Amino acid sequence: MSERSFIIGAGVMGEKDKKAVIMQAALELIVERGFHGAPVSDIVGRAGVAAGTIYQYFENKDVLIRALRDELAENIRQAILEGYPSEKPIRTRFLFFVENLLSYFAKNPLHFRYMEQYFNSPYGISLRRDKAMEKRDSGDIVHELLSEGISKRFMKNLPEVVLFSLALGPMLVIIRDHVLGFITLDDMLIRRITAACWDAVKETQPAAEVP
Amino acid sequence: MSERSFIIGAGVMGEKDKKAVIMQAALELIVERGFHGAPVSDIVGRAGVAAGTIYQYFENKDVLIRALRDELAENIRQAILEGYPSEKPIRTRFLFFVENLLSYFAKNPLHFRYMEQYFNSPYGISLRRDKAMEKRDSGDIVHELLSEGISKRFMKNLPEVVLFSLALGPMLVIIRDHVLGFITLDDMLIRRITAACWDAVKETQPAAEVP
């Protein structure tokens, strides 16, 4: 082998992957056992590195936890914005957004569980709004969607945070059930769930035009 | 003072209250800082008792945590079943149930935050279904409501867990926002939110009779 490399399990890794291996191990363990059930000693054990190695890449455990959050948030952001039909009617955009988000989490259950745990922990409480709803990337799109929906009377005249909860709250429960094996999500079911969420937010005295 | 008593803050307590004081202190601290941010030393400190006293009432910290869950679950059960209109139409029962639950948590934010943390932690994962949906008290009522709604075609023909998520998922987000001060829930708003949840679950091709 022409450059430094090493073996973990059956695979051969270039040195650049070590950080990623640690992050993956942390993701799995934290999802399985929670933040305080995933000591650094177990994380490095699963990653196949020594205790000290983790501090080559992360200043401390908190930094690792936040780095994981940032990476997942970026993945999610890219996944749900790809192909977003900015020019289509509101209903189309709404369905696209919710369907994509459901789909992403159905396919990446660990990402969902991690973010859920993060935002339900003392780490995440203060940052919740910044990341989920405020002036940032995907949050912008949600805000744009809902405020336009309200002003054009395609959606119910409720506070934006309420419409947000009607649109995405069911997803929190459904993905949890999907992860835990109480239900299996396929594309058809995802489409029907998304349509039901639209029923929740849409104005029941419809405006002159159909959205 | 004629019987043994002691002072906490401005109040005087008989000894029978000591267990309750410990539980209240644990509730507050765990909601504020999470399970691993609420060490026994802090709990007894807030309760105004010595470290050892907690073990007079609870075998260990886990037992305390589960006892709190049980007490809150019982409170919630009683609150939402009081005055439940078993003989009224499905829609009436649905609105009553969801409204009552929203109302209860809006008035008892600590209870909500505790249960949320509990069920999102390794403690609660395995028990989630037993408590929230299965053959038990309030769970029975939800199951009865949804299965009747499906079979009589007043609700969408979706898996029960999906209808459950459409009915109660938004509440998870809204109460969190209420607790964190992003929104203020009053009776009027609660009624409008509940109505929107009904829109989500109700069959859009209505049956012959109005429910």
Place this chain on the structure above:
DNA sequence: CGATTATGAGTGAACGTTCATTCATAATTG
């Protein structure tokens, strides 16, 4: 180009801290 030195990623035993829990003792009760 072979030999020598420098580098820094990787290591893991050891450290200090924090935690839940215990128990000998003290205080309070009827």
Place this chain on the structure above:
DNA sequence: CAATTATGAATGAACGTTCACTCATAATCG
């Protein structure tokens, strides 16, 4: 004055973090 209840210093396990050290590789040298 026995019995019950409360106390808090002491304990040991578990944790995150540190740091002196190793060694494969890269850089430099003669």
